Amino acid sequence: MKRILSIQDISCFGKCSVTVALPLISAMGVECTVLPTAVLSAHTLFPDVVKTDLSGQLLPIARHFHKIGVSFDAICTGYLGSAEEVRAAQEIFALLGTEQTLLFVDPVMGDHGSFYRGFSASYAEENAALCGAADLIVPNLTEACLLTGTPYRTEYDRPYLEALLRKLTALGAKTAVVTGVSFGPGKTGIMGLDARSGSFFSYQNEQVPAAFHGTGDIFSSVSAAALVRGLPVREAFALAADFTAETIRETLKHPKDSRCGVDFELLIPALIRMLEERLSAAEKAD
Ligand code: PXL
DSSP states (O other): OOEEEEEEEEEESSOOOOOHHHHHHHHHOOOEEEEEEEEEEEOOTSOOOOOOOGGGGHHHHHHHHTTTTOOOEEEEEEEOOOOOHHHHHHHHHHHHOOOOOOOEEEOOOOEETOOOOTOOHHHHHHHHHHHHSEEEEEEEHHHHHHHOOOOOOSSOHHHHHHHHHHHHTTOSSSSEEEEEEEESSSSEEEEETTTTTTTTEEEEOOOSEEETTHHHHHHHHHHHHHHTTTTTTHHHHHHHHHHHHHHHHHHSOOOGGGGGGOOOOHHHHHHHHHHHHHHHHHHHOO
């Protein structure tokens, strides 16, 4: 059985980070080992969060994994609340990563052109170094701009995205995928660059006109688990994009505070079917 190490916080309430990664990765038939960076009463879009920082525990826990011989098919990072956590993640890549390990970084730090609360330019620099050590990075458009010092634009064309992707792979990542990019009205999706072959790839689906917290984490977990299960890169991201859109559609049937996340739980059976169908289609295409 394949195994993923997920390094991110536990936000007790609010359906993001570990509380979406664990159920989704498990449902996709991949073991999920967790390495929590902090415990927060809720994610940081809520006021007055109560937080216990676990960053001092990250390396001791990772060293223990190493000592008892645990190996991982992928090591995935999500929200890392401080530069110290980002540096620890880099050390963990070096300690636990092998030739076979997919090092997957979601450099969570902003959206809609600006940083989330608590992050700044010096943090973005640390995060760029972590991205440089990764096999695959999945920033949204804002994060891609913050990582590369590119002015953020709401209107852009393919050459703008191609230049952005080249700058992202120049950080050192083997593959970069920018999420939340649109090539036309009512559409959204991803565009990626495989630095080794120099080839670009993209996928678009229907944009669901709503935004909920935690959907980026759903996207990352589903794409990482799909890759570990053996889906080719473009198909893994297409599955993640389609599933994430479905979770937003489902949630709109029972409207609620967007900070409370999406009702992904109701779609876990559908996710398993989607994955199995696409794995057998990919096998036939081989
Ligand atoms: O979903 C990203 C995320 C994860 N964890 C915490 C967050 C955020 C985004 O703001 O605050 C604690």
